Amino acid sequence: MCFWVSSTHVVLRNPVLRTSTRTALILSGLVVLSSLVALAPIHDAATGLSSLGVHLTLPWHYRVWAPFCSVLDALSVLSIRQHIVLLATYIVGYAAWRIVRRASLRALHPEYRRPWRSACLWETGFACIAVVAWVGIYVAGALVPRPMSSLTLADPDAVTVDFHSHTNASWDGVKRFTAEANRAWHREAGFDVAYISDHATVAGALQGMRHNPVTAGSDVVLLPAVEARYGGQHIIAMGIRPDRDVHADGNWREPALKPGTDAPMLMLTIPGNLSRIDTQQYPGLARLAAIELADAAPRGIDQLQRQRRTVLDFAARHNIAVIASSDNHGWGSTAAAWSVLHIPNWRSMSPTTLDAAIQRAITQHGRSAVQVLARRAPDPGASVALLALTPVAVSVNYLRTLSWPERASWLGWIWAVWCVVTVVPITVPVRRPVADEPALAHERIPELVPETVADDSY
Numbered sequence: 348m349c350f351w352v353s354s355t356h357v358v359l360r361n362p363v364l365r366t367s368t369r370t371a372l373i374l375s376g377l378v379v380l381s382s383l384v385a386l387a388p389i390h391d392a393a394t395g396l397s398s399l400g401v402h403l404t405l406p407w408h409y410r411v412w413a414p415f416c417s418v419l420d421a422l423s424v425l426s427i428r429q430h431i432v433l434l435a436t437y438i439v440g441y442a443a444w445r446i447v448r449r450a451s452l453r454a455l456h457p458e459y460r461r462p463w464r465s466a467c468l469w470e471t472g473f474a475c476i477a478v479v480a481w482v483g484i485y486v487a488g489a490l491v492p493r494p495m496s497s498l499t500l501a502d503p504d505a506v507t508v509d510f511h512s513h514t515n516a517s518w519d520g521v522k523r524f525t526a527e528a529n530r531a532w533h534r535e536a537g538f539d540v541a542y543i544s545d546h547a548t549v550a551g552a553l554q555g556m557r558h559n560p561v562t563a564g565s566d567v568v569l570l571p572a573v574e575a576r577y578g579g580q581h582i583i584a585m586g587i588r589p590d591r592d593v594h595a596d597g598n599w600r601e602p603a604l605k606p607g608t609d610a611p612m613l614m615l616t617i618p619g620n621l622s623r624i625d626t627q628q629y630p631g632l633a634r635l636a637a638i639e640l641a642d643a644a645p646r647g648i649d650q651l652q653r654q655r656r657t658v659l660d661f662a663a664r665h666n667i668a669v670i671a672s673s674d675n676h677g678w679g680s681t682a683a684a685w686s687v688l689h690i691p692n693w694r695s696m697s698p699t700t701l702d703a704a705i706q707r708a709i710t711q712h713g714r715s716a717v718q719v720l721a722r723r724a725p726d727p728g729a730s731v732a733l734l735a736l737t738p739v740a741v742s743v744n745y746l747r748t749l750s751w752p753e754r755a756s757w758l759g760w761i762w763a764v765w766c767v768v769t770v771v772p773i774t775v776p777v778r779r780p781v782a783d784e785p786a787l788a789h790e791r792i793p794e795l796v797p798e799t800v801a802d803d804s805y
């Protein structure tokens with residue numbers, strides 16, 4: 348119910364209490380009951396199975412803001428197709444809500460007729476709020492710094508590597524994303540090594556290498572690579588020597604090498620044209636050593652959802668490694684996947700020695716050299732039906748992969764908001780009806796006090 352307390356304000360209490368209590372109980376039930384069918388949030392990207400000795404560590408400030416951080420994390424690992432389906436669902440849901448709401452208002456107040464100009468203004472205002480809310484979520488996910496969850500491995504000889512990342516030395520890198528910002532991002536995400544693979548330049552990598560720790564286990568090690576175009580594909584070249592290999596034009600140029608020298612190691616990035624890979628020839632001494640099985644760019648996620656099997660078959664056929672890449676240009680605060688190699692005593696190695704050991708492991712062990720660990724996310728594959736179910740799949744996957752600290756944070760936020768909504772009196776300013784403006788007075792109150800109307804106690 349609602350009641351007047353002055354000539355200009357109305358206080359809402361009981362209807363809000365009933366609605367918010369019901370909502371809080373439903374949300375709490377979902378958060379708690381979904382733990383009965385919980386899944387590990389990290390899995391092997393090749394097999395889909397959970398791995399032992401692997402977990403996500405959440406810093407205390409992540410735990411405090413878990414509902415916001417974890418939702419943004421969940422949105423950050425979706426493909427372009429999935430984002431489009433989410434947006435379409437949002438638009439349809441919003442339109443349905445407005446139509447149903449207007450119909451219910453008319454049913455409750457048959458005498459009520461809003462002038463069309465006023466109705467247009469109301470709807471435009473609500474639509475603007477809906478657009479700002481949607482855009483705000485994505486802008487916050489990409490731009491606003493937030494706490495990150497990091498991968499923790501039980502095996503001390505396991506080293507986590509990002510084979511593909513950028514700095515502001517890339518033409519499309521975020522200006523504030525320096526080599527040290529790149530190092531800090533990888534540190535927070537739980538990486539031990541990050542290859543800086545800027546577009547056609549090693550300037551960012553050189554900057555990062557200058558501040559590398561003496562021993563690799565002391566801090567995140569930044570190592571040199573370069574992203575270049577070759578045969579219509581984007582490749583990452585590792586094992587380059589900045590003083591020898593200069594790629595000024597963005598195209599891959601085979602450095603002048605003599606047989607027997609250490610040649611660059613090439614990795615195919617995704618998205619790419621997989622149908623061209625088999626016939627593609629890599630000239631000179633450079634050798635194809637790996638292909639991405641995880642690339643955190645939405646376009647990369649999109650292709651890998653549809654062609655994961657093709658990538659795995661290709662890697663097995665050529666006995667090359669599968670790797671994970673952040674392809675981070677300075678946007679966002681979510682690591683989607685990690686490459687894990689087993690290199691005994693890597694923590695005591697120098698950065699240069701570790702770089703050589705990583706390349707040696709890939710060369711010697713081929714397909715089995717690297718395990719790709721990724722966040723569990725809904726994968727519709729090539730199925731249109733499963734793609735259409737993205738909103739449901741994302742919600743279910745999100746709830747099932749929450750950790751207990753995240754669930755506790757959710758419960759805290761749900762009931763904190765409930766306290767605020769129900770304990771603090773809510774006053775809504777209204778214009779009192781005046782004799783010569785009956786329609787205007789009727790028109791404002793239902794929009795401002797929707798719970799009152801829905802409760803039919805108005």
Ligand SMILES: [Zn+2]
Pocket residue numbers: 511513574674
């Ligand atoms: Zn890139």
